Structure formats: C-alpha cells, structure tokens
Amino acid sequence: MSRRPPRFLLGGRNYSPAASLLLAAPFLLLIAVVFLLPLATLLHESLFVPAPTVEHYARAFGEPVYLRVMLRTLRVAVLVTVAALILAWPLAWVMSRSRGLGLALLAAAVLLPLWTSVLVRTYAWMVLLQRNGVLNQLLQEAGVIDAPMRLLYTEGAVVLAMAHVLLPFMVLPIYSALKGIPEDYVRAAQMLGASAWGSFREVIWPLALPGVTSGCLMVFLLALGFFVTPALIGGPQQMMIATLVSQQVREMLDWPFAGALVGILLIFVLALTLVFKRAVRLDRFVGSA
Amino acid sequence: MGLQDGVQGRVELRGLVKRYGPLYAVDHVSLEVSSGEFLALLGPSGSGKTTILMSIAGFEYPDEGQVLIGGEDVTWSPPNKRNLGMVFQKYTLFPHMSVLENIAFPLKMRGVGRAEREERARAALHTVRLGQMGERRPAQLSGGQQQRVAIARAIVYQPRVLLMDEPLSALDKNLREEMQIEIKHLQREIGITVIFVTHDQTEALTMADRVAVLDQGRLQQLGAPRALYEAPETGFVAGFIGETNFCEGTLHAAAMPGEAVSVALDGGGRMQAVAAQALPAGGRIRVALRPERLRVGPVGAEGMAARVSEAIYAGNATTLLLEGEGGQSLRARIPAGAGLHEPREGEPVRLSWQPADARAFVAAS
Numbered sequence: 001m002s003r004r005p006p007r008f009l010l011g012g013r014n015y016s017p018a019a020s021l022l023l024a025a026p027f028l029l030l031i032a033v034v035f036l037l038p039l040a041t042l043l044h045e046s047l048f049v050p051a052p053t054v055e056h057y058a059r060a061f062g063e064p065v066y067l068r069v070m071l072r073t074l075r076v077a078v079l080v081t082v083a084a085l086i087l088a089w090p091l092a093w094v095m096s097r098s099r100g101l102g103l104a105l106l107a108a109a110v111l112l113p114l115w116t117s118v119l120v121r122t123y124a125w126m127v128l129l130q131r132n133g134v135l136n137q138l139l140q141e142a143g144v145i146d147a148p149m150r151l152l153y154t155e156g157a158v159v160l161a162m163a164h165v166l167l168p169f170m171v172l173p174i175y176s177a178l179k180g181i182p183e184d185y186v187r188a189a190q191m192l193g194a195s196a197w198g199s200f201r202e203v204i205w206p207l208a209l210p211g212v213t214s215g216c217l218m219v220f221l222l223a224l225g226f227f228v229t230p231a232l233i234g235g236p237q238q239m240m241i242a243t244l245v246s247q248q249v250r251e252m253l254d255w256p257f258a259g260a261l262v263g264i265l266l267i268f269v270l271a272l273t274l275v276f277k278r279a280v281r282l283d284r285f286v287g288s289a
Numbered sequence: 290m291g292l293q294d295g296v297q298g299r300v301e302l303r304g305l306v307k308r309y310g311p312l313y314a315v316d317h318v319s320l321e322v323s324s325g326e327f328l329a330l331l332g333p334s335g336s337g338k339t340t341i342l343m344s345i346a347g348f349e350y351p352d353e354g355q356v357l358i359g360g361e362d363v364t365w366s367p368p369n370k371r372n373l374g375m376v377f378q379k380y381t382l383f384p385h386m387s388v389l390e391n392i393a394f395p396l397k398m399r400g401v402g403r404a405e406r407e408e409r410a411r412a413a414l415h416t417v418r419l420g421q422m423g424e425r426r427p428a429q430l431s432g433g434q435q436q437r438v439a440i441a442r443a444i445v446y447q448p449r450v451l452l453m454d455e456p457l458s459a460l461d462k463n464l465r466e467e468m469q470i471e472i473k474h475l476q477r478e479i480g481i482t483v484i485f486v487t488h489d490q491t492e493a494l495t496m497a498d499r500v501a502v503l504d505q506g507r508l509q510q511l512g513a514p515r516a517l518y519e520a521p522e523t524g525f526v527a528g529f530i531g532e533t534n535f536c537e538g539t540l541h542a543a544a545m546p547g548e549a550v551s552v553a554l555d556g557g558g559r560m561q562a563v564a565a566q567a568l569p570a571g572g573r574i575r576v577a578l579r580p581e582r583l584r585v586g587p588v589g590a591e592g593m594a595a596r597v598s599e600a601i602y603a604g605n606a607t608t609l610l611l612e613g614e615g616g617q618s619l620r621a622r623i624p625a626g627a628g629l630h631e632p633r634e635g636e637p638v639r640l641s642w643q644p645a646d647a648r649a650f651v652a653a654s
Contacts, residue, residue, distance in 0.1 A: 187348060188381035190368045192395035192442065202394065206385045 039262070046259030056260035066244070070264070073241040076158055076230070077223035081170075083163035084219045085212070088170035095171070096178035114168045122229045125161040126152060129233070153235035161233045166222055170215040177211025178204070217276050221269055241265055297359045298324035298449045298482035300345060305354035307340050307506075314340045315351070316506035322450075322499075327476055327483045329493035332503035333529070338486045339454060341503075345484060346452055347371050359449055369398075374443030374451040374481075378458055380435045382427035388438050389414065389423040395446045413445040414438070416475065433464045440475070450482040457492065469495050490530050494518070502526050522565060524650035527577035534578045534619045536560060537652060543570040550649055552576055556615015558593060562647035573652035582646040583621040585609065585638050587630070592641035595619065597632045607631055611640065 015023065046056050060066045095106045113121060128134045129151040136148040151157055181204060189199035227242040234240065239247075241261060248258035300322040307315040315337040322328045330338040343349040345356055347368035356364045363371050382391050392410040401409070414423055417437040427435055436456055443451055453472075457465045473496050476483050487493050493500045494514040502509040502517065502525070509529075510522045521527035528535070538552040544564040552560045552574050562576045586592065598618075599610040604625065609632065611619045621640065623629050632638050 182379065182381070184377050184379055184381045185383060187368070188375070188377060189383075189394075191346060191373065191375040193369050193372070193398040193446065194394075195369060195398075198398050202397075203383055207383075 039266075042255070042259040043263050043266075044259075045256045046263050049256045056257045057264065059257065060260050060264060066261075069239050069241055069244050072155075072238070073224060076155065076162070076238075076240060077220050079159045080162045080166060080223040081216050081220045083159055084167050084170040085216060087163060087167060088174055088215065089212075092171050092174035092178055095175045096181075097183075110168050110171050113165075118165055118228050121165055122161060122232050125157070125164070125229075125233055129157050129161075152233065153237055155234070155238055158230050158234040158238050158240075162223055162226060162229050165229055166219045166226075169218045169222060173211040173214040173218070174208060175211075177208040177214075181207050213276060217272070221272065224269065225265060296324060299357075299359055300450055300482060300484065301355075301357040301360075302341070302345075303355040303357070305341065305344060305356070306352045307337070307344065307349060308352050313337075313506040315344070317354070318503075318506070318508045319354075320501055320508060320511055322482055322484060324482055325480045327473070327485065327496060327498045329497035329500045330484065330486045330503060331488070331490060331493040331500050331529075333488060335505070336503040337506040338488075338503050340506075342452055342454055342484065342486045345450075346373060346375055372446075372448050374446070374448035376436065376439045376443050376451070376453045376456040378455040380427065380432070380439065380459070382435055382438055382442070384427055386427075387423065388419070388425050388427065388430070391427065391438060392442045392445050395442065399446060409445055410441075413441040416444070416479075417441045432460050433468060436460070436468065437471075440472070444475075444479065444481065448481070450484065451476075453483060453485045455486055455488070458487075458489075465492070466495075472496065494530070502529060504529070520565070521577065521648065524575055524577065524653060527565070527648060527650065532580050532620065534580060534583070534617075536576045536578070536613070536615075536617050536619075538574050538576065540568055540572060540574045540649070541570060544568045544649075549644055550574075552649055554613075554615045554617070556613065556617060558613075558615050560593070560647060561642075561644040562649040563645050565648040565650050568649060568651060574649050575652040576647050576649050578619075578642060578647045580608065580620040580622040581606075581624070582642055583619065584641045585611075585621050585623065585630075585632060586641060588637050588639060590639040590641065592639040595638055595640050597634050597636045597638060600631065600634050611638070613640070 021028075047053070060070070091106070091110070095103060095110075098106060126133075130136075131148050131150070131152070133151070135151060136145075139145045140148065185203055185207070186199055189203045194202065225242050226240065227246065230238060230240040231243045231246075234243075245258045245261050248254045248261065302318055302320050305315050305318045306313065318337070318341060320328075330341060332338045340349055344351050345358075347363070347366060347370075350365065354364075355362055358371065358373070382388075383394065386394065389407070389410050392413050393406040396406040396409060411420075411423065414420055417440055419434060419437055419441070422430065422434065422438075427438065430438065436459075439456070440451075456472075457468050460468060469492055472483075485493075485496060494517070497514065499511060499513055500517055501511045504525045510517060510526045512520075517526060517530050521530060527533050536552075536554055538554040538560065540550055540552055542550075544550045544567070546564055546566055548564045550562055550564050550568065552562055554560055560576055565577075568574060584592075588594075594614040595611040597609050598612050601608040601610070606625055607623045609621045609623065611621060613619055619640070623631055
C-alpha cells in the first residue's frame with residue numbers, strides 16, 4: 001500500500017520545496033515588487049538612458065565633488081565601525097557574563113533604542129550637540145570653554161551619532177559569540193598559565209572573531225548606505241552617498257546619475273559580502289549561534 | 290626535572306573555611322597530601338569537595354585557613370601562578386586549536402620556543418597513547434580521547450600537582466573503568482601528586498591511595514580505601530561507602546572507641562558490636578553491618594532469628610532480603626561457588642556475625 005506523504009508536516013522536520021516556496025511566497029512577492037523591481041529600473045536607467053552609456057558612472061568618479069562624497073562615505077563608515085566595536089566589546093563582554101536582572105537591564109538598554117525610530121534618536125543627538133545644546137551648556141558652565149563650540153554638522157558628530165544608532169548591530173553578534181564561550185575555557189587557560197592578556201589573545205578573541213567580523217560587516221554596510229543620521233547631523237557639508245542620491249533624485253531629477261551612484265554602492269556592498277561570505281552569520285542575529 | 294621529588298608536590302590545607310551566607314561550604318578542613326600521592330575527595334553533591342579543589346586551584350579564595358603547595362603559602366595566589374595542572378569535568382580543549390596546539394598552549398604561555406614546544410607536546414601525546422591524533426581538532430575526537438588530551442595538556446609542563454574535577458563523569462561506564470586504570474598507571478609512571486574529586490565511591494576506592502570523605506563541608510574520614518570500608522569512623526562514612534545494614538538501638542553504658550558493646554535493639558534482642566566512636570550512655574545507637582559479613586545459618590544455631598523475604602540471584606552472589614525478629618530489614622550476601630546453603634524465600638534462618646564486623650555509631654538525631 002502506498003501512502004502519499006502529507007503536504008504539510010506541522011511540527012515535522014522538513015517541508016517539500018514546493019511547500020517552502022508557498023509559505024515564503026507573500027514575502028518574496030513583496031520584495032520583488034517593492035525592492036528588486038525599482039532597483040532594476042534604476043540600474044537600467046543608469047546604463048541605458050538616454051542611450052547605452054557608462055557616462056554617468058564616469059561622472060561619479062570624474063568629478064572631485066562626487067569622488068569626495070564617496071571617499072567621505074567610506075571613511076565615515078570605517079570610523080563608525082571602529083567606534084562601534086570599541087563601544088560594543090566591553091558591553092557584550094559584561095552581558096555575556098551576567099544573568100537575571102542585570103542581563104535583562106543591559107539587553108533592554110541595547111535593544112530598546114533599536115525599537116525607537118532612528119529619527120527620534122537623531123533628533124536627540126541634535127538637541128545634545130547644537131549650538132545652545134546640552135553639551136555646549138554643560139561645557140560652558142563647567143568653564144571648559146568660553147563660547148559654544150561647533151559640534152553639530154561635523155564629521156565627528158556624524159560618526160558618534162551613527163555609531164550609537166548602529167551599536168545594537170555590533171553588540172548582538174559579539175554577545176552571541178562570547179556567550180558561546182564556556183567559562184571553563186577561560187578557567188582552563190588561566191590554569192595552564194595564561195595571564196588575563198594571554199587568555200584574551202589566544203582563546204577569547206579567536207573564538208569571538210566570527211561574531212566580531214559579523215558585527216563589523218553589518219555595521220559597515222549599514223553605515224555606507226545610512227541616510228537619516230548623516231543628513232541631519234552632518235548637514236550639506238558632510239554629505240554622504242545616500243544623501244547625494246536623494247538630492248539627485250529629488251532636487252536635480254537626475255535619475256540616471258542617481259542610478260549610477262546606487263549601482264556603485266551596490267557593487268561595492270556585494271563585493272564585500274562575497275569576500276566575507278563565511279563571516280556573515282545571519283543566525284547570530286536570530287540567536288541560534 | 291624531578292619536581293615530584295621531596296616536598297614539591299606536597300599539598301596542605303590548614304583549617305580551610307568557605308562560607309556562602311550562613312552556610313558552610315567548607316567547614317574547617319585540614320589535610321595533607323604527600324608528594325606523589327593520589328588523593329580522592331569523595332562526597333555527595335554539596336559536600337564541599339569541589340569548593341576545596343577550587344581553593345587549591347585558586348578559583349576560590351577561602352574565608353579562613355591556608356593552602357600550602359610545596360610548603361609555600363599560595364592561599365592568595367592567582368591560578369596562573371600556582372603551576373598546577375587541572376582536568377575539568379567538561380571537555381575544555383580549545384576548539385580553534387589542533388590537539389597538538391592545545392597541548393603546546395601551556396608551554397607557549399611559559400615562553401617555551403616553538404621547536405621545544407612541539408617536541409614536548411608530541412611526547413605528552415604519546416604518554417596518553419594518542420600519538421597519531423596530533424593534527425586533529427578536538428571535535429573530531431571521542432569523549433575519552435578528549436579527556437586524554439586534556440590530561441596530556443595538564444601534565445606537559447610538569448606541574449607539581451594535578452587536580453581533577455570529576456573528569457570521567459561524562460563518559461560511559463566501560464570507558465570510565467578503563468580510564469580509571471589508565472589514569473592510575475599514568476600517575477604512578479610520572480609520580481605526580483593527584484587530587485581527584487568524585488562522587489563515585491567505586492572510582493575513589495579503585496584509584497586513590499587515600500580517600501577523604503566529605504559531608505556538608507566537613508571532613509568525615511581520611512584514610513586508605515580498605516580502612517574506609519572496613520573501619521568507618523562515622524555513621525555517614527559507613528552508609529556512604531559500600532552497602533550497609535543499619536540496626537537501631539540503645540546502649541546503657543558509655544563506651545570508648547574500639548570497646549565491645551552490647552546494644553539493645555529496638556525490636557527486642559541484643560546485638561554484639563564494637564564502638565566505632567565514643568558512645569554516650571543511654572544514647573541512640575546505629576549499628577552498621579556489611580551484607581557480606583552476615584552469616585546465614587540454620588534454625589537452632591546461635592544468633593538473631595530472621596526470615597528470608599526475598600532471594601535475588603545475581604550470578605556471582607545471591608542477595609537475601611531478610612526480616613529480623615525485631616522487624617529490622619537486613620541484607621545478606623552469599624557468594625556463589627563457596628558451597629554455602631542458599632535458603633529459599635520464606636525460610637526461617639539464624640543470622641550471626643563477628644562482633645568486630647558490627648560497628649556501633651551515635652545515631653544522627
């Protein structure tokens with residue numbers, strides 16, 4: 001007697017490819033319509049409008065203004081990644097060694113901002129950094145400075161605010177990697193004669209490296225294409241590539257050139273992802289590491 | 290190197306105390322381990338055996354007392370300054386290093402050059418009979434092999450003392466027994482002091498030169514396996530080590546340790562025994578008697594009247610569950626092949642014993 005396998009195995013191990021596709025279909029459809037299609041249109045424009053050409057790409061690299069924006073974008077993304085790593089490591093370490101209420105509070109401190117609008121957090125930084133803002137007032141009252149400093153619309157401010165906004169993406173994978181290192185490894189290292197630095201260098205760091213790479217890549221890629229924070233904190237002087245794209249589309253109505261900028265960013269991101277393919281462990285974000 | 294000679298491997302605990310809140314995890318424990326000796330710390334969970342080991346290792350600092358290694362007070366030294374080896378309960382081989390790199394790790398931390406590291410790591414791997422496994426990753430080894438590598442890693446730098454925290458508890462029974470003998474041989478071969486924590490009495494009796502039995506943070510008895518089994522000094526040790534029959538009763542006159550006593554059993558009748566500790570007059574008494582020391586004779590002979598309620602055949606011996614005349618439930622063991630009469634279920638018998646085999650303790654209130 002032959003029995004047909006059930007179409008859906010609730011609680012079972014495997015779905016057939018057809019069933020999997022069906023379950024994922026609504027999401028895949030949405031992605032195709034609102035993401036892939038517009039992106040393809042934009043890239044098409046950059047190469048085929050008004051006629052088949054690479055002129056728009058040549059312009060992006062040829063004119064110093066645009067080259068500067070791209071280099072600044074790259075530099076800011078690197079600095080943001082480094083800053084986020086420096087802030088995230090000790091925090092992730094403490095989290096990985098805490099339990100109960102302490103862990104819950106730390107996790108909330110990391111995650112709550114993630115659930116708050118980026119816009120709100122960026123405005124908060126503007127309030128802190130503006131000419132008559134909290135920071136300037138504090139520094140003046142403390143007698144450190146005589147006149148308010150220019151804090152807003154500087155690259156430093158952009159890096160600081162972006163590092164803060166993107167911090168959870170660095171903390172979570174590192175936390176997950178550190179959490180996976182049993183305390184006994186550290187004890188064993190110590191027992192075998194390793195100093196604190198020795199056990200960090202030889203045991204903890206190598207074991208946490210996949211998480212660190214994952215976090216760095218995530219923050220770096222997000223920083224490359226970040227729009228809200230650099231646009232508001234950096235202003236026109238500190239323009240980054242996303243702001244430039246928006247300007248080209250909304251003010252210049254130069255869709256082909258905007259498409260070329262998007263194409264350059266996309267190729268760069270894809271290349272980086274391929275290079276670090278093995279380090280991008282999405283499961284670290286889902287929490288099954 | 291000769292580190293094991295003389296006093297280098299001597300470990301001494303003086304009045305060790307560790308409190309967690311009002312509870313004593315370790316309650317004034319003092320003991321000495323000679324160089325090259327194999328000592329087992331045996332006790333149920335929560336008896337303080339692991340806390341004692343961690344104090345020796347340097348992961349715990351005692352509230353009172355001292356830890357001396359090789360005559361030197363190391364109570365407050367960090368673990369990496371004590372030059373001890375340790376094998377943990379769970380496998381703690383570093384997963385990102387090969388087996389050889391793992392074993393060479395302590396040498397690297399001591400600034401030993403690359404060539405010498407490699408040579409000594411290979412030699413240590415050979416000692417634990419895993420010569421061909423050097424290039425593998427720990428995850429590619431079985432549990433027993435991983436613990437062998439952990440041992441090689443813990444002895445490659447010739448520490449003065451090797452600490453082992455239930456290193457075999459994750460292994461299955463056959464492998465565990467094999468490893469017990471192997472560790473014992475290895476210890477004799479290199480002459481290192483071993484302090485071995487376990488809750489498994491068979492393991493402790495099999496491996497150790499001396500066993501320290503702990504209960505609720507207190508050292509109950511420290512002695513050779515034979516002494517613990519045949520001459521337990523406290524009721525806890527008598528009950529914890531091996532199988533024991535306990536009969537409750539009272540004693541009318543006080544007795545010194547070693548003195549012959551006659552205990553009035555609760556259900557009537559008297560029992561000839563020897564005081565294992567100082568016994569107060571009129572106090573509650575428990576008499577401990579090993580099942581294999583009970584002689585089962587026919588009705589009419591001397592001794593305590595009993596009835597066989599069950600006979601359990603187990604190949605090498607038959608265990609009898611007996612009901613004594615005073616309602617006590619007792620076990621007796623009759624070895625197979627000795628030509629002894631094996632009574633059937635329901636049969637009335639007489640039980641007798643050498644008074645020296647019945648040890649009287651103060652009953653815990």
